[in-house]
Amino acid sequence: MTLAHAYGNIDYLLGSNMQKEQSRPSFFRANFSFISQFIKNPKAVGSLVPSSPLLGRAMAKFVPKKDDAFVVELGPGTGPITKALTKVGLNKDNLLCIEMSPKMVKLLHRRFPELNIIEGDACALSNTIGEKSGKVDAIVSSLPLRSIPKGIVTQIIDQMHEVLTDDGVIIQFTYDLRANRSPLLQKFKRVKSKIVVGNVPPARVDVFKKVSE
């Protein structure tokens, strides 16, 4: 990673990176919405600032390079990971974004009018995706699994297990840089990992697969 990449994240927080993709008013609106959602529901939002484009790209790089891969994004927020997902050659009909906050969903519809964005709860993932349950190749998750209450996390992990194909992957980021502490290890094994130092705060992207029974 170059110094320029690392500082890209700080630029982003100050607004200049984001402006390449969004106008200044929409940049401020997005960040204002994010912070106000954090104040309203800190456990579900889990962070005071949205992820950087750098972290978005690191997550998107782990999406399986497979024709017609079906991908579900959980917790898109204001869309930094979503943006990166639109650039890895996915068919737009094969990307489904599920966000719990109605305010974020409204903002996402404005930002990505071409994408399939649903207001929903990851606890009811299987019902929400209907006939695609069991056929998901990748779940790209920004859910703050360390701050969401444990009982809800267990429900979400069960749902993730149900909707994935046998060789499907979960791509999850965390600010806890210590290995072996993810609640996903209850049902999955970690197969890849990458630390993104340039994100503020630094984050680790992990890729998980089902443990074969």
Ligand SMILES: C[S@@+](CC[C@H](N)C(=O)[O-])C[C@H]1O[C@@H](n2cnc3c(N)ncnc32)[C@H](O)[C@@H]1O
């Ligand atoms: C840490 S923020 C990440 C936002 C964005 N992806 C980013 O990286 O900046 C977590 C997001 O997950 C959403 N969320 C939390 N619990 C959820 C649930 N059970 N189902 C769907 N979305 C949820 C929150 O509303 C919030 O937008």
